[in-house]
Amino acid sequence: MIGKWLDIGPVTQIEPGTARTLPVEGGEEIAVFRTMNGDCYALVNKCPHKQGPLSQGIVHGAVVTCPLHNWNISLMTGEALGDDKGCVPTIPLKMDGGRIFLLREAVLARQAAPQAA
Amino acid sequence: MNAPQNFDRGGRERLVVIGNGMAGCRAVEEILARDPGRYDITIFGAEPRVNYNRIMLSPVLAGEKQFEDIVINPAEWYAGSGITLISGDPVERIDRKMQSVIAASGRVEPYDRLIIATGSDPFIIPVPGKDLPGVVTFRDLDDVNKMLAAADAGGDAVVIGGGLLGLEAAHGLSLRGMKVTVVHLMPTLMERQLDEAAGWLLKEELERRGQTILTGADTEAILERDGHVAGVRLKDGREIPADLVVMAVGIRPSTLLAKAAGIEVERGIVVDDHMVTSDPAILAVGECVQHRGTCYGLVAPLWEMCRALADFLCESPTGYSGSVTSTKLKVSGIDLFSAGDFSGSDGSEDIVMRDAARGIYKRVVVRDNRVIGAVLYGDTGEGSWYFDLLKKGEDISDVREALIFGQAFAMGGALADPNTAVAALSDDAEICGCNGVSKGQVVACIEGGAHSLDAVRSTCKASASCGSCTGLVESLLALTLGSEVKSGPKTMCKCTSFTHDDVRRLILEKQLRAIPQVMQELHWTTPDGCASCRPALNYYLLCAWPGEYEDDQKSRFVNERLHANIQKDGTYSVVPRMWGGLTNPKELRAIADAAEKYGARTVKVTGGQRIDLFGIHKEDLPAIWADLNAAGMVSGHAYGKALRTVKTCVGSEWCRFGTQDSTGLGVKIEHATWGSWMPHKFKIAVSGCPRNCAEATIKDFGVICVDSGYELHVGGNGGIHLRGTDLLCKVETEEQAMEMCGAFIQLYREEAHYLERTAPWIERVGIESLRQRLADVEEVRKLAARFRLSQKYSQHDPWAERAGGKRADLHAHIAQVRPLQMEPAE
Incomplete structure (x- = not known):
């Protein structure tokens, strides 16, 4: 049986204050963030502005600044902050036993052609 | 009063001040501010120098300040204000009948009014060896110079006394490279200012910094070898080696002159609410006095006394009714504040907050819905608010639940705007502790035309010493001038009230060596900065401490973190260095091979005489670098602030x-x-x-x-x-x-x-x-x-390090999702 949550490995793989990428075959790459105080979030790795790779931005608080044009994106909601308007999809994430789990259906949701389960 | 007419003085009364320290000069400044032409003023100073800020001697010892930085009034001030300064010639006697003072040189100076501001003397514990060479006190610049000379030679130092002064001396000597042991009689450091919990945090921090702290330690004798101090023996028999012993157990009012002149003296020179002694022509002010039974050893009461004294001497008496004092420790990296009563007496309740991870301890003591005391360790930002509530005895029942979280929170979530908190302070709230300047005075100074930080600093001296109140002064500038803040040098970013220049200066002055430390010390308003201050701080620290500071990759913009230029599609461009624009067939061949191997979609000659390969993926960067390295090429830093x-x-x-x-x-x-x-x-x-x-x-x-x-x-x-x-x-x-x-x-x-x-x-x-x-x-x-x-x-070529496998996490994916093989084999 296919589990509801997808295990993507121990949280220690991500240094606090950084992000790492999770490519999804046939779908959109996901950025998994860990903030300085240890919270983790996952977003589609595309800025709503010009699709910049958010995973490469500077993380401060629960915000990432896109490396292309400095839009600030909330890690919690995916919304652009300040005067900028736009939103990037978030992927539900939970931590269990020091490992990061992403909601499978959200990870696969953005696949171009849905696969048969 | 029998003021003899003297036409040279324009008929002015003669005011003589004994003591060129902080109290004496401040009293004169206050008088001049009220009525500059009223008195013909002479100041006697025992030290052969101009007036300086004694409480800033600790930063001088620690190497954070120079003597010139702590001078309050330079020689021109005396001359410009028509004051006669007689320094290095101490007064030996007061002749009350003749209304004259007689100095060591034999000089006789008649007075109509006399101010005694002789301050205090360090208390020397009467143990054998107390007079040995190498035993010093910590009171004036000469003491500091002696300590500096000893520190130059290195070795061991013992500081007797774990109070404010002792710990500041220990800190300075430790920074100067001496191995320091603090010997303290009581079980808790700074027991008069701190409770046990805060004292313990302080002790731990100092020990972490390499000092040895002995509490409950009673000194029996100071040991000698070859006519010089060699160590300290405790009553329990322990012996501690020492090349320098600093005696910092306390101070006592310096009353000898007054006593010899027959003026009423108890522990200090007894004064009334107008600072007048038992002789109506003689006033006294500062640490040498005893007012309503209390002697003070801190700087804040002194400012208040000087105000009352000047009001009286300029015929608008207001009176001094005693001071509630607060304390801050001037040891960089240790934030500590205490005020009022925290002994936990009857009917008082404690509100405590701790954050062990950040080493924070806050305790506010409340009785009958009023703040009566506060001890803060690790986060003293709210100190001035608690102190203000305490002094005014305000009813806090409305904000009690939120009291411990600070003013902004308690006043209703105005967290985002630091100005709101400053606006809420009362006019007499102290802004600058070093120079005793209240909010009202800063505002008056701004309204009087000081429209920039520098102007405020030079006019009323607020924020001119240690600079820790710069944020408050800037808030007052913003509040007073509205949007017209003139030339207000721009702050670094929204996370701080400091400018780039301030931050760079304070990194050096306070020896800040890590980003979190800068943010902690300079009161950053965000937990970990933002995308604009983090790279700036990383650079400033890198520049300030070469070879020592560890570069913080997560504070680097992506290009500098990945040593390549990010392009609009999220791929990178790679530029190897070509020294002076020179290249050769071998390099060109390697570049051509790399371009093919890693699918560079565009190859372009740059304006800087090199070759740029576009369209390289993040994961391939270490491999292409390895190939280019193999042909002898290194990173071109085409991506860097470099x-x-x-x-x-x-x-x-x-x-x-x-x-x-x-x-x-x-x-x-x-x-x-x-x-x-x-x-x-x-x-x-x-x-x-x-x-x-x-x-x-x-x-x-x-x-x-x-x-x-x-x-x-x-x-x-x-x-x-x-x-x-x-x-x-x-x-x-x-x-x-x-x-x-x-x-x-x-x-x-x-x-x-x-x-x-x-x-x-x-x-x-x-x-x-x-x-x-x-x-x-x-x-x-x-x-x-x-x-x-x-x-x-x-x-060091950053490409070679990465090609060698360093920080692979920056380049590799955390995992990959392939829907058809998603399930791991059980």
Whole structure:
């Protein structure tokens, strides 16, 4: 049986204050963030502005600044902050036993052609 | 009063002040502020120097300040205010009948009014050996100089007394490289200011910093060897070696003069609410007095006493009714505040908050819905608010639940705006503890025309000493002037009230060595900064502590973290270094191979005479670097706030117009300067003759060779705002050109703001000031030496490190999702 949550490995793989990428075959790459105080979030790795790779931005608080044009994106909601308007999809994430789990259906949701389960 | 007429003095009364310290001078300043022409003033000082801020001796000892920084009133002030200063000639006797004071030199000075401001003497515990050479107190600049001399020789120091003064002495000596032991009689450090919990946190922190702290330790004797101090023996028999012993167990009012003159003295010189002693012609102020049974050893009461004294002497008596005091410890990196009563007496309740991870302890003591005491350790930002509530005895029942979280929270979530908290402070709330300036005085000073931080500093002295209240003063500027804050130098970002210059200065002064420490010490308003201050702080620390500071990759913009330029599609471009624009078939072959192997969709020659490979994926970067390294190429730093290229023309080797070997010099300069991090990108060019084919006059540093030598140009920019260089100077040899190049770069590195190119930097500071500074051979030598030192630690090829496997996490994916094989085999 296919589990509801997808295990993507121990949280220690991500240094606090950084992000790492999770490519999804046939779908959109996901950025998994860990903030300085240890919270983790996952977003589609595309800025709503010009699709910049958010995973490469500077993380401060629960915000990432896109490396292309400095839009600030909330890690919690995916919304652009300040005067900028736009939103990037978030992927539900939970931590269990020091490992990061992403909601499978959200990870696969953005696949171009849905696969048969 | 029998004021004898004296026409020289314009009929003014003669005011003599004994004591040129903080109290004496402050009293005079207060009088002059009220009625400058009223008195003919003479000040006697025992120390042979002008008036200085005694409470700032600790930073002098710690090397954070120089004596000049803590002078309150320079010699011109005395002269300009018509004051006669007699320093180095202590008063020996007061003749009350003759209304005169007699100094050691025999000088007799008659007075109509006399102010005694003799301060206090350090208390010397009566143990054997107390008079040995090498045993010092911590009271004046001479003591500090003795300690500095001892620290130069190194060795062990014992500080007797774990109070405010003792700990500040211990901190300074420890920073100066001595091995320090603090011997404290009581079980808790600073027991008069701290409770046990805060005392323990403090002890732990000091021990972590390498000091040995002995509490409950009673000194029995000071030991001698060869006529000099050699150690300290405790009553329990322990012996501690010492080359220096600092006696800092306390102070007592200096009352000898007053006592000998028959003035009423108990523990201190007894004064009434107007600071008048038992002799109506004689007043006393400061640490030497006893007012309503209390003697004070802190600076804040002294300001209040001086106000009352001046009001009285200028015939508008207000009276002094005693002070509630608060304490801060001046040890950098340790934030500690205490005020009022926290002994936990009857009917009082404690509100406590702790945050162990951050080493924070806050305790507010409340009785009958009023704050009666507070102890804060680790986070003292709310100290002035609690102290204000305490002094005013305000009813806090409305905000009680939120009291411990601070003013902004308690007042209703105005967290985002620090100005709100400052606006809520009362007019008599203290803003600058070092100089005793209240909010009302700062506001008056701003309204009186001081419309910038510097103007406030020079007018009312707020924020002119340790600078920790700069944020408060800036808030007051903003509140008072509204949007018209004049020239308000821009703060670094929204996370701080400090400017770039302030931050750079404080990093050095307070010896801040890590980003979290800077944020903690300089009261950052965000937990971990933002995308604009983090890279700036990382650079400032890197520049301040070469070889020592560990670069924080997560505070770097992506290009500097991945050592390549991010492009609009999220791929990267890769530029290997080509020294002076030179390359060869082997390099070109390797570049061609790499371009094919890693699918570079575009290959372009750059404006800086190198080759750029576009479309490389993040995961492939270490591999392409390994290939380029193998052909002898290193990172070109085309992505960095760093030395980019050194563009050259072919020069005298080939060109029929060339005057010097411009290519050779360019290669040398690039070898000397590559790898250095800067406030912004930095481009160099060397042209072999004034035809300037290398376009040196639009570079940050440009060399134009001429027959007689080298013209050095700076501050050019070919970007959005085209700017031609300014001529810095002309030199004769390559060595001089190289030296000047290093010196100029280092000056730019040390003084420009982050993300400020040389062109705007020079427009801001003026080319003339740079020319002057770089005309000084000694300064050039020092700057160039600092640049070389810094280069020692920065000339490592970052590509080679990454190709060798370092920080693979920055390049590799955390995992991959392939829907058809998603389930791991059980």
